[in-house]
Amino acid sequence: MTGDALLYGLSGVLSASAPLLFGVIGETITEKAGVSNLAMNGMILLSAMGGFAASLATGSLALGFLAGAAIGAAVAAVVAFTSITLKQSQVAVGYVLAMLCRDLAYFLGNPIMGMNGPRLNLLPIPGLSTIPVVGTLLFRHDVVTYASFLLIFAAWFYMERTRPGIMLRGLGENPRAAYVRGANVGRQRYLYTIAGGAIAGLAGPIYSLSVKAGWKGTISGLDGIGWIILAITIFGGWKPFRAALGAYFFSLLQWLGLVLQPLMPNVPSQVLQVAPFPLMILTLLLVNVGNAEWLERSLARLPEAIRRDIAKALAAMNATPPAALGLPFDEDD
Amino acid sequence: MRDAKSTRLIFGAGSVVLALALTTAIIALTGNDPIAAYFNIAQGAVGSPNVAANVVVSWVPLLLVVSGVLFTFTVGLWNIGIEGQITLGAIFATWAMRLLQDSAMAPGWIIAAAVAAGILGGVLWALLAGALKTFGGVNEIFGGLGLNFVATALNLWLIFGPWKRPGVASMSGTLPFAEKLWMPTLSQQSRLAPVPLGLALAAIAIAFMLLKGTYFGLRLKAVGKNPTSAYRLGIPTWQHMMLSFALCGAFAGIAGAVQVTSVYHRLIPSISSGYGYTGLMVAMLVNFSPAAAAPVALFFAALNVGAIQLPIVLKLDSSLAGVIQGFLVLFVLVGNGVRTRLLARRKGAL
Numbered sequence: 001m002t003g004d005a006l007l008y009g010l011s012g013v014l015s016a017s018a019p020l021l022f023g024v025i026g027e028t029i030t031e032k033a034g035v036s037n038l039a040m041n042g043m044i045l046l047s048a049m050g051g052f053a054a055s056l057a058t059g060s061l062a063l064g065f066l067a068g069a070a071i072g073a074a075v076a077a078v079v080a081f082t083s084i085t086l087k088q089s090q091v092a093v094g095y096v097l098a099m100l101c102r103d104l105a106y107f108l109g110n111p112i113m114g115m116n117g118p119r120l121n122l123l124p125i126p127g128l129s130t131i132p133v134v135g136t137l138l139f140r141h142d143v144v145t146y147a148s149f150l151l152i153f154a155a156w157f158y159m160e161r162t163r164p165g166i167m168l169r170g171l172g173e174n175p176r177a178a179y180v181r182g183a184n185v186g187r188q189r190y191l192y193t194i195a196g197g198a199i200a201g202l203a204g205p206i207y208s209l210s211v212k213a214g215w216k217g218t219i220s221g222l223d224g225i226g227w228i229i230l231a232i233t234i235f236g237g238w239k240p241f242r243a244a245l246g247a248y249f250f251s252l253l254q255w256l257g258l259v260l261q262p263l264m265p266n267v268p269s270q271v272l273q274v275a276p277f278p279l280m281i282l283t284l285l286l287v288n289v290g291n292a293e294w295l296e297r298s299l300a301r302l303p304e305a306i307r308r309d310i311a312k313a314l315a316a317m318n319a320t321p322p323a324a325l326g327l328p329f330d331e332d333d
Numbered sequence: 334m335r336d337a338k339s340t341r342l343i344f345g346a347g348s349v350v351l352a353l354a355l356t357t358a359i360i361a362l363t364g365n366d367p368i369a370a371y372f373n374i375a376q377g378a379v380g381s382p383n384v385a386a387n388v389v390v391s392w393v394p395l396l397l398v399v400s401g402v403l404f405t406f407t408v409g410l411w412n413i414g415i416e417g418q419i420t421l422g423a424i425f426a427t428w429a430m431r432l433l434q435d436s437a438m439a440p441g442w443i444i445a446a447a448v449a450a451g452i453l454g455g456v457l458w459a460l461l462a463g464a465l466k467t468f469g470g471v472n473e474i475f476g477g478l479g480l481n482f483v484a485t486a487l488n489l490w491l492i493f494g495p496w497k498r499p500g501v502a503s504m505s506g507t508l509p510f511a512e513k514l515w516m517p518t519l520s521q522q523s524r525l526a527p528v529p530l531g532l533a534l535a536a537i538a539i540a541f542m543l544l545k546g547t548y549f550g551l552r553l554k555a556v557g558k559n560p561t562s563a564y565r566l567g568i569p570t571w572q573h574m575m576l577s578f579a580l581c582g583a584f585a586g587i588a589g590a591v592q593v594t595s596v597y598h599r600l601i602p603s604i605s606s607g608y609g610y611t612g613l614m615v616a617m618l619v620n621f622s623p624a625a626a627a628p629v630a631l632f633f634a635a636l637n638v639g640a641i642q643l644p645i646v647l648k649l650d651s652s653l654a655g656v657i658q659g660f661l662v663l664f665v666l667v668g669n670g671v672r673t674r675l676l677a678r679r680k681g682a683l
Contacts, residue, residue: 038474078663086670091411091474092617093666099610100659106652108363217650224482231475274486281471281479288470 007136009259013251015141016211018148019044019203020247023229025155026200028238030076032159033192034172034324037079038094040200041226042101047071047204048222049109052215055205056117064118065144065205072201073194075101080193084186087328102223109215119213120144144206151199155240168192172322175329185329203229231280235287237319246283250276290314344668352660359656365649373646374654378639386525390596392634393533394419394588398612399626400536401584404577406621407544409557414462414477416609417484418455418582422589423604424488425454430510430593431496440513448532448590455586456579458484463578467571481609489602496600506601516595529591534627536584541623553577585609611637611658618662620669633658 023040030037037043047068055064075097082093120142129139138149159165170178171192175185207222208215232250236243257272264272289295295314299307360367379385398415405412412418429450433443458480465476491507498508516526544550555563556573564570592604615633619625640654 082667082670086667086674088666088670093663095411095413095613096617096659096662096666099614099655100663103652103655103659104359107650107656108359110648110650111363224478227475227478231479234472234475274482277479277482281465281476284471284475285465285469288472289468291470292468294468 007133009255011137011140013248013255014137015145016255017244017247017251018145019206019211019225020229020232020250021148021151021244022206023200023203023226024232024236024243024247025151025240026072026196026198026203027229027233028196028236028240028243029155029159029168029199030193030196031233031325032168032172032238032322033189033196034175034322034327034329035080035083035189035193036090036094036326037076037193037197037200038091038230039075039079039097039101039226040094040229041224042098042103042105043072043075043197043201044204044207044226044229045105045220045222046075046101047201048208048220049105049112049204049215051205052117052208053109053112055209056112056115059118061118061120061209064209065202068203068205069198069201071204073198075201076194076197077190079197080190084189084193084328090326098226106217109217112215113217114214117214118209120210142210144202144210152240152244159240169322172324175324179329179331185331189329200229228276228280231284234319234321235280235283237287238322242319250280253279286314286317287319290318291320340672344672345665348661348664348668351664352657355660356653356657360649360653363649365647370643370647370649370653373642374636374639376639377642378635384638386523388631388635388638389530390524390526391638392631393529393591394606394608395612395615395630395634396533396627397536397584397588397591398608399615399630400533400540400623401581402612402616403540403544403621403623403626404553404580406616407550407553407557408574408577409560410466410574410577411474411613412459412462412477412578412581413474413609413613414459414480415581415585415612416605416607417477417481418458418585419589419592419605419609420481420484420488421454421458422451422586423454423593423600424484424491424589425586426451426590426593427491427496427507427600430514434510434514443514444516444594447594448587451590451593452583452586455582455584455589457582459578459582459585460575463575466578467574484605485602488600488604492600492602504602506597506599509597509599514594515598516591518595524596526595529595532587532591536587537623537627540626544623614658614662618665620665 023044027037027040050071051064051068054067055061058064078097079090079093082088083090122140123143123146125139125146129135131139157165159168167178167181167183167188170181171183171185171188178188179185203225207220207225212221214220228250232246233243235246253276257275261272299310302310357367360370377384378388398419401418402412402415426447429447430443433446436443438446462473462477462480465471466473469476496507516528518524518526544553552563552568553573555566555568556570560570588608589604592606593600597604611633612630615626615630619629636654636657640651643649643651643653
């Protein structure tokens with residue numbers, strides 16, 4: 001592979017990560033508040049279809065993105081209502097919505113399947129894009145990819161450096177303490193669930209108007225992305241930078257699968273295409289195994305020096321979810 | 334308001350009405366005639382003895398899957414990996430058939446061996462998800478989904494690689510088995526095979542008896558309600574989780590083996606056909622009660638089979654069946670929430 005091809009490939013990895021980043025950051029915000037929105041997979045399909053349909057009908061890309069965000073927010077509002085107000089299992093609600101929104105997307109998107117529609121143009125940044133290597137890598141993208149870079153920093157800043165961001169952490173870690181400090185836990189959780197849904201909802205039009213432009217029904221290749229996003233959120237340990245790393249790592253693996261295929265004719269194409277999924281399981285294993293009791297017991301038998309190193313490595317990998325994630329909160333308890 | 338049976342019935346009926354109203358609105362929104370769509374689905378499900386038999390054929394794997402997930406739900410686990418467990422059951426069954434098809438064994442025994450192999454495949458794949466959950470701390474939803482993708486890839490690889498048809502491999506699957514190795518059907522024309530139907534009915538009966546009538550079922554429920562207190566009461570927690578995974582995998586494996594030996598007579602790329610995902614929906618709709626599972630599974634099978642004609646006759650996507658099912662389960666969940674909320678308020682007022 002020539003240097004140029006490698007550079008363009010890596011640049012492609014960055015833009016292919018944009019929808020994943022919107023999904024992962026949106027879900028991270030939602031889960032930080034103590035609500036998990038498992039509807040992601042169907043929500044992204046529905047917002048991809050809806051966003052494409054909206055910009056097809058109006059000719060406006062901006063309205064397409066707006067429609068995607070609105071669909072994400074609407075689905076998240078259903079999650080919020082059933083889990084916060086009605087205290088139903090978030091897993092159950094999320095799963096049903098994931099299935100329902102997927103089928104709705106296929107049903108409603110049937111008439112516009114395979115149509116040619118508007119798509120985002122590249123927007124090389126004048127000056128910066130001519131810098132060798134870095135210019136190609138970072139400054140020759142469309143506007144949503146730039147937005148995805150900014151989103152990571154914005155989310156980090158909000159969560160770690162602002163007062164409402166600290167309160168957000170409290171909603172998921174210790175809602176009682178947040179309540180005592182004057183937060184309206186239920187309303188704040190609604191707010192963050194819907195806001196997170198709107199951000200994640202943008203992932204749909206980013207696919208259908210940019211990364212994989214168009215709507216092709218069941219062969220759009222988007223089914224499954226939402227579940228990957230939820231897994232990356234766990235891998236990301238509910239921290240924006242680590243989550244971004246997970247998203248980039250996943251896209252890199254997918255790209256490597258495509259690139260390596262011609263080099264390894266003996267490995268069937270199906271194997272390389274799904275390679276990210278067992279790796280996803282493996283990373284989740286590494287992230288979670290540190291919490292397992294049996295591991296602690298067997299580690300205790302090892303010599304002190306080795307034990308400490310292993311424990312340190314596991315602690316670095318380990319991610320602990322917000323303590324009150326998925327649990328309803330009742331002010332009167 | 335009391336939590337009487339009549340209240341529950343009213344809420345159940347209300348959920349159905351709301352689900353139908355919303356689906357009707359959505360069909361109308363797309364500029365189509367809702368009545369025509371429903372009529373088409375009904376005709377596709379019960380319009381002729383042939384399609385009605387197809388509904389039963391599709392009821393069989395769904396019922397097997399529902400029987401399985403009742404165990405995992407009872408112990409508090411979301412076995413989304415069941416889709417892959419069906420696929421592995423089908424792969425193992427095909428493997429057994431391929432090994433034995435040229436042997437001197439009687440066809441009946443070969444089919445029985447294929448079903449046994451299917452059980453083995455389903456159990457192994459379920460235990461993998463179970464081990465990831467109990468020893469690795471990997472949430473069974475993500476472990477299971479990942480394993481589903483792996484199972485699909487393995488299936489495609491077998492169909493396009495080692496097990497490909499002589500000549501050219503294709504999406505239509507492996508070479509069909511000899512007709513004597515097909516599970517016998519009611520008559521020459523019918524697709525309905527009595528043995529798989531019997532297996533499915535036995536599965537739901539077993540699930541009902543084990544869950545409702547034995548200490549084993551009670552222990553599963555205890556683990557599902559509160560694993561920590563169950564453990565302190567002396568119930569080995571992870572063993573019960575693994576056991577329910579294994580039971581679920583066994584039923585899923587039978588479903589896969591049935592699809593191979595009695596429906597398609599070969600291995601095809603989409604052998605699990607979403608039965609696992611639909612099965613989870615059925616179990617949620619009946620609120621994990623084995624008694625109601627059989628009729629609801631039949632209804633879901635009828636919707637799925639009935640919707641097959643929609644794209645041809647009305648140019649509507651057959652995912653309409655899934656839309657109706659999704660709204661039904663969603664409104665039942667919402668109804669449960671509203672009912673308990675009203676009851677709690679009532680209690681507070683007294």
